[in-house]
Amino acid sequence: MKGLVTKSTGKWYDVKINNKIYKTILRGKLKIDNQLTNPIASGDYVELIKNKDVIINNIYKRKNCIIRKSNRNDKGHIMASNIDQLLILCSIKEPYTKISFIDRCLVSANYYNIKPIIVFNKLDILNKNELENLNIILKNYLTIGFDSFVISAKYNINVHNLLQIMEKNKTLVIGNSGVGKSTLINLLCNKSKQKINPISKKTKKGKQTTTFSEMFEINENSFLIDTPGFKEFQLYGIEKNEIKYTFPEFNKLRDKCKFNNCNHENEPNCNVKKNIDKTIWRKRYTSYLSIIKNL
Ligand SMILES: Nc1nc2c(ncn2[C@@H]2O[C@H](COP(=O)(O)OP(=O)(O)O)[C@@H](O)[C@H]2O)c(=O)[nH]1
Ligand SMILES: [Mg+2]
Ligand SMILES: [Zn+2]
Structure with a gap:
């Protein structure tokens, strides 16, 4: 049976076949890879066999995958496999996304040949000055040729502009914790019940709730993959x-x-x-x- 990995925790994996989710474990020999912290990620296609447990017996060849450097060691960490686009979710306030963070994501997308989309969230909390700043940033990215949008996920402003881009694609959503990834995914994916984290009053930064990347369905052919929040996006394996x-x-x-x-x-x-x-x-x-x- 061929299935699609929709969630990987490192211990067990959710694999989807015909709208049914199987809790699976990985066959021992597939666990060993000296370069990577995780042999399988959301978006992987795998072959299942049924024993006492449902076991992932093999991984199908990937079209691509996005790898970042692990926080814990020098190994690579696969964020997701077989993806069509990278949605870089940013915010210029609460929290502030560094331009260098966006640019690292853009380098990665370009390197793996994946189309990037830059989305600035939290339009609703920006004052006039901040809006002007954002417009300068936006204009610069648009001039280079990157698709760039400004939205409010919380108040559903301009989000419809994204829907068409998502259609028939697997989109990996990446961004600092607190920028609104779960809020956006909840809005677009009916079945998703992602936990939203209130921004800390002290630091104006989000806590990290999502620990593992997970795939959600917008519709039968369109998927979003949520990634755990992290502070820095460190590149891996690029000279x-x-x-x-x-x-x-x-x-x-x-x-x-x-x-x-x-x-x-x-x-x-x-x-x-x-x-x-x-x-x-x-x-x-x-x-x-x-x-x-x-x-
Ligand atoms: N004002 C405002 N707050 C937002 C918006 N989107 C998300 N938030 C808030 O930002 C906080 C973090 O959101 P969350 O979706 O958990 O961020 P994640 O860490 O990227 O998944 C929550 O308090 C959300 O309600 C937005 O468009 N405007
Ligand atoms: Mg989240
Ligand atoms: Zn030169």
């Missing part, structure tokens, strides 16, 4: 000299750099650096430097 190619706006300029393998760092006559504050948004260039420094 430093590959990062520059994941910034589409750099690619348009690099032909005119003096060196054809220019890293746009300290090289003389770098056309990317020359264009900072022109066609290159300074914040993106800063993200770029911080990403390559941290690898």
Whole structure:
């Protein structure tokens, strides 16, 4: 039997076959992978066999998967497999999403060939100044060519704009804790009963409730995958000299750099650096430097 993993806890896995969810465990030999903390993630297609327990006997080849560096060690952690899009949920207030966080997610999406969508939530709590700031950020991302939206998940403002994009896709939702991932997923997925965490009055940050990535159904063909909140998105398995190619706006300029393998760092006559504050948004260039420094 072939099924779709909708939830993985590390101990047991929910696998969906024809609208029925099986609680399954993993066959021993599949557990061993020295590079990754989790051999299976939501979105994986697996082969089940029935013994006393229902056992995952095999994993089907993945179309793709998004891997980040584990918080606990240097291994990779698969966030989800076989996904079509990455929805980066952000907020410029309560909590503030760092531009470098967004850019790390964008690098990852580009590297794994997954379409990113940038969504700013909590439109309802922004004052005039904050709205102006958000519009600048939005304009910059749109100019680079990224689909970008502003919504309020809590008050269902502009969320309909997302629905069409979600249709017939598996979308991984990523974002700092407290940005509203569960609120958005509850709104879009009828059956989901995600726990919403009140923002702490002291820190204005969300607590982390979701511990494992889990897939929810918008309809028969459209799915959202919720990820556990985390503070930083650390890249995994990407070489430093590959990062520059994941910034589409750099690619348009690099032909005119003096060196054809220019890293746009300290090289003389770098056309990317020359264009900072022109066609290159300074914040993106800063993200770029911080990403390559941290690898
Ligand atoms: N004002 C406002 N609050 C929101 C919005 N979306 C979510 N929240 C609140 O933000 C807090 C965290 O939401 P939650 O969905 O648990 O965030 P998650 O950690 O990303 O899953 C809760 O108090 C939500 O009610 C929004 O659009 N506007
Ligand atoms: Mg949540
Ligand atoms: Zn250069």
